[in-house]
Amino acid sequence: MATLEIRDLHVTVEADNATKEILKGVDLTVKQGETHAIMGPNGSGKSTLAYSLAGHPKYTITGGTVTLDGEDVLEMSVDERARAGLFLAMQYPVEVPGVSVSNFLRTSATAVRGEAPKLRHWVKEVKEAMERLNMDPAFAERNVNEGFSGGEKKRHEILQLELLKPKVAILDETDSGLDVDALRVVSEGVNRVRETGEVGTLLITHYTRILRYIKPDHVHVFANGRIAESGGAELADKLEAEGYEAYTKGGASE
Amino acid sequence: MAEAQNIPVGSTTAGQIAVAAESTVATRMSAPASFDVADFPVPHGREEEWRFTPLERLRGLHDGTAVATDGGVKVDIDAPEGVVVETVGRDDARVGRAAPVDRVAAQAYSSFEQAGVLTVPKETVLTEPIRIAVHGEGGTAYAHQVIELGAFAEAVVVIDHTGDAVLAAGVDYVLGDGAKLTVVSVQDWDDKAVHVGQHNALVGRDATFKSFVVTFGGDLVRLHPRVAYAGPGGEAELFGLYFTDRGQHQEHRLLVDHNVPHCKSNVVYKGALQGDDAHAVWIGDVLIEAAAEGTDTYEMNRNLVLTDGARVDSVPNLEIETGEIVGAGHASATGRFDDEQLFYLMARGIPELDARRLVVHGFFAELVQQIGVADIEERLLAKIGEELEASVA
Numbered sequence: 001m002a003t004l005e006i007r008d009l010h011v012t013v014e015a016d017n018a019t020k021e022i023l024k025g026v027d028l029t030v031k032q033g034e035t036h037a038i039m040g041p042n043g044s045g046k047s048t049l050a051y052s053l054a055g056h057p058k059y060t061i062t063g064g065t066v067t068l069d070g071e072d073v074l075e076m077s078v079d080e081r082a083r084a085g086l087f088l089a090m091q092y093p094v095e096v097p098g099v100s101v102s103n104f105l106r107t108s109a110t111a112v113r114g115e116a117p118k119l120r121h122w123v124k125e126v127k128e129a130m131e132r133l134n135m136d137p138a139f140a141e142r143n144v145n146e147g148f149s150g151g152e153k154k155r156h157e158i159l160q161l162e163l164l165k166p167k168v169a170i171l172d173e174t175d176s177g178l179d180v181d182a183l184r185v186v187s188e189g190v191n192r193v194r195e196t197g198e199v200g201t202l203l204i205t206h207y208t209r210i211l212r213y214i215k216p217d218h219v220h221v222f223a224n225g226r227i228a229e230s231g232g233a234e235l236a237d238k239l240e241a242e243g244y245e246a247y248t249k250g251g252a253s254e
Numbered sequence: 255m256a257e258a259q260n261i262p263v264g265s266t267t268a269g270q271i272a273v274a275a276e277s278t279v280a281t282r283m284s285a286p287a288s289f290d291v292a293d294f295p296v297p298h299g300r301e302e303e304w305r306f307t308p309l310e311r312l313r314g315l316h317d318g319t320a321v322a323t324d325g326g327v328k329v330d331i332d333a334p335e336g337v338v339v340e341t342v343g344r345d346d347a348r349v350g351r352a353a354p355v356d357r358v359a360a361q362a363y364s365s366f367e368q369a370g371v372l373t374v375p376k377e378t379v380l381t382e383p384i385r386i387a388v389h390g391e392g393g394t395a396y397a398h399q400v401i402e403l404g405a406f407a408e409a410v411v412v413i414d415h416t417g418d419a420v421l422a423a424g425v426d427y428v429l430g431d432g433a434k435l436t437v438v439s440v441q442d443w444d445d446k447a448v449h450v451g452q453h454n455a456l457v458g459r460d461a462t463f464k465s466f467v468v469t470f471g472g473d474l475v476r477l478h479p480r481v482a483y484a485g486p487g488g489e490a491e492l493f494g495l496y497f498t499d500r501g502q503h504q505e506h507r508l509l510v511d512h513n514v515p516h517c518k519s520n521v522v523y524k525g526a527l528q529g530d531d532a533h534a535v536w537i538g539d540v541l542i543e544a545a546a547e548g549t550d551t552y553e554m555n556r557n558l559v560l561t562d563g564a565r566v567d568s569v570p571n572l573e574i575e576t577g578e579i580v581g582a583g584h585a586s587a588t589g590r591f592d593d594e595q596l597f598y599l600m601a602r603g604i605p606e607l608d609a610r611r612l613v614v615h616g617f618f619a620e621l622v623q624q625i626g627v628a629d630i631e632e633r634l635l636a637k638i639g640e641e642l643e644a645s646v647a
Contacts, residue, residue: 054601082603094598098616107612111603160602
């Protein structure tokens with residue numbers, strides 16, 4: 001069973017000619033089939049955790065370990081991490097002019113699966129996945145993320161999640177900027193992948209709204225660069241009622 | 255909080271974009287066109303037409319010190335049946351129909367001893383391309399080539415430049431009424447080559463001229479593709495593709511002279527740059543003369559900067575002397591393949607080299623697919639792959 005283990009992870013970033021520590025010792029274990037929600041106020045370091053796991057060059061790991069099934073993730077390049085089974089659905093997917101969605105998806109699937117998918121099966125697979133996400137087939141011929149609305153970008157991220165079938169999916173604020181209909185469609189996509197029982201999900205969000213559609217097994221409150229409190233789904237209800245105030249004033253509760 | 259920045263392409267670039275404010279086609283040249291090299295002063299580099307060019311790398315083509323050597327370049331012509339292939343003297347009437355516009359072009363015209371003339375007789379429709387292989391043998395050469403199509407003739411010409419040479423050449427394309435000519439000029443020189451050329455197309459009544467200028471190699475390549483019309487109804491499509499590497503200077507200076515009514519022109523040049531001191535220059539001049547009512551023209555230059563340290567100068571310039579036209583427009587954009595795009599593609603499992611190849615192939619694909627000569631299309635895509643591989647390795 002695939003397991004992502006994060007131990008005492010420390011991460012810094014260079015900003016304004018100074019080195020700032022953003023993650024200050026994160027411990028978290030995500031097993032295949034589990035869904036963990038990471039909730040926290042702006043600036044708590046949630047997205048830094050997501051991008052550090054994916055290997056974004058902006059972030060420097062200064063301490064700790066990350067392993068996927070015992071393999072050292074931090075030693076891997078960005079593409080190796082993806083091929084090892086990590087997937088990051090980004091909050092701000094990047095425009096790639098000149099590269100069509102269909103070409104991008106096929107190149108990506110070929111890299112992750114280790115061989116080019118058979119064309120006939122592939123066309124059907126993509127078509128069906130797009131239909132489930134209420135995406136127009138014409139979408140496939142557009143350039144990656146170019147001119148996409150906020151909702152289209154997020155659907156495109158979840159389309160990739162469905163096609164690439166990672167071991168661990170990190171969803172960074174996938175709910176932000178979505179109206180209720182889009183949120184429902186996107187959440188259904190995430191749930192289809194979860195229901196296979198083959199993916200561990202790390203759902204990073206500022207709001208509790210998405211948790212009405214995607215039920216987490218574990219909820220973690222992220223504050224000041226580490227996990228301040230962990231609990232079950234009931235912790236989200238408490239956050240809904242009380243907000244993050246208790247975690248942002250003074251030191252976080254340990 | 256520290257989040258990955260999403261940088262929209264087109265708004266950031268390591269290159270520089272210069273857009274002409276007031277300069278006009280007429281004031282661009284420091285001396286009028288002439289066949290005599292003595293009519294052009296030796297450039298010092300501050301002239302409008304020379305200001306982007308590193309004169310010290312012209313190997314003397316601009317100041318009279320570059321002397322032709324025996325066998326400087328080897329030219330092989332493979333022409334299908336029906337084409338008349340001739341080598342003629344300087345006094346042949348078909349030589350020298352368009353005057354050189356700068357000192358090097360005039361030097362070339364003043365220095366060649368014999369000219370090549372290829373004629374596709376009227377109403378002859380070729381099914382195979384004419385192939386001209388120009389191979390540099392390490393020497394210096396001046397050359398002149400005329401390619402003439404009679405009325406309603408149709409031909410595809412591939413001019414392939416390889417090897418190492420210092421070459422200044424003039425090429426005239428003359429299209430009779432209703433003729434259709436496609437020219438693919440590939441500059442796939444070795445790293446040290448210097449190539450300066452002026453290409454003049456005269457497009458006949460209702461004729462169609464389609465040109466692909468593809469520049470990969472050379473230390474310095476500076477080409478002047480120019481088009482004028484001999485009668486109404488002419489169409490010119492000028493496509494260009496360049497891949498400018500570390501230390502290379504590749505300069506394309508176009509002029510479309512709409513001198514007669516009811517003609518069309520469409521210019522699309524695209525370039526990718528990578529490496530320190532890669533320098534691409536694109537000048538797109540379109541002149542719509544007072545008589546050229548009903549003109550329809552558009553020109554575009556797009557550049558993709560793959561790494562820091564590369565520089566683009568892109569100067570579109572449209573000069574309109576009549577308002578009675580169908581359309582006129584131009585666009586220039588320089589975008590950057592940046593770290594965020596690379597991260598996004600790699601985060602989907604795509605290795606770095608494949609990610610770069612995907613983006614660059616996508617960028618060039620719409621142009622390459624229009625060439626219509628399969629072996630050339632394949633070679634270009636393979637060449638793009640090699641260039642990228644060399645840079646990543």
